[in-house]
Amino acid sequence: xxxxxxxxxxxxxxxxxxxxxxxxxxxxxxxxxxxxxxxxxxxxxxxxxxxxxxxxxxxxxxxxxxxxxxxxxxxxxxxxxxxxxxxxxxxxxxxxxxxxxxxxxxxxxxxxxxxxxxxxxxxxxxxxxxxxxxxxxxxxxxxxxxxxxxxxxxxxxxxx
Ligand code: FES
Numbered sequence: 001x002x003x004x005x006x007x008x009x010x011x012x013x014x015x016x017x018x019x020x021x022x023x024x025x026x027x028x029x030x031x032x033x034x035x036x037x038x039x040x041x042x043x044x045x046x047x048x049x050x051x052x053x054x055x056x057x058x059x060x061x062x063x064x065x066x067x068x069x070x071x072x073x074x075x076x077x078x079x080x081x082x083x084x085x086x087x088x089x090x091x092x093x094x095x096x097x098x099x100x101x102x103x104x105x106x107x108x109x110x111x112x113x114x115x116x117x118x119x120x121x122x123x124x125x126x127x128x129x130x131x132x133x134x135x136x137x138x139x140x141x142x143x144x145x146x147x148x149x150x151x152x153x154x155x156x157x158x159x160x
Contacts, residue, residue, distance in 0.1 A: 001046040007035040011050055021051045025061045029068050038069050066120045067133065074109040074116030076154055079133040080142075082119045085126035094130050094142045095119065101151055101159055115156060 003011075010031045011024070018024045025047075032047055033039055039047075044062060048055040062068055066079050080086075080095050095117075099105060102115045109116045125131035128140030139150065 001042045003032070003043075003046060003050070004035055007031060008050065010035070011047075015051065021053045022057060024051055025053065025058055026065065029058075029061065029065075033069050038072060040070075064121065066118045072109070075114045077116045077118070077135055079118045079120045079123065081121070081123045081125070081129070081131045083122040083126075085122075086130040089129040090143060091130035093144055094132075094147050097144045097147055098151075101148075101156055103157075103159070114154075 011028045014024050014027050014031065015021070018027075028047060028051060029039060032043060036043055039062065044058050045055050048058045051058075062070060078098065080091060080098060082091050082095060095106075098117055102110050102117065104110050104115065104117055106117050106119045120133070123131045123133060123138075125138055125140055128138070130142040132139040132142055134150070139146075
């Protein structure tokens with residue numbers, strides 16, 4: 001698989017900024033997503049080749065970090081954190097509310113293609129737990145009222 005010249009050039013710049021090839025994986029994935037689109041298995045392997053790292057190291061990064069687009073996206077991509085800080089502050093209720101309103105499970109996109117839910121393992125916003133990300137924007141200090149208001153603003157159904 002060949003990447004666009006622009007993609008290769010940007011990844012090569014990143015390679016020059018990090019001491020190890022492994023350190024380049026996350027920023028290179030952002031470049032890949034921005035210029036090539038979805039991070040398909042073929043692109044995952046090609047990136048490993050370009051960075052000269054084992055494919056499993058790219059796969060590990062992709063399996064841990066949920067912000068990369070691996071399977072196409074709903075128009076409104078929600079990542080909701082379920083890890084300990086967020087859980088202790090009620091993330092399970094927020095996640096359950098999201099699922100009830102949209103009728104989808106984690107990893108799914110609503111039938112109309114508008115909403116996608118992914119569960120995350122710490123988004124680095126533990127001091128604003130429960131935390132989430134909508135698209136590229138942080139959504140902090142979530143609770144059911146705040147999520148309902150956000151979903152109302154987006155025009156989400158009240159249960160399907
Ligand atoms: S545990 Fe949820 S943001 Fe860290």
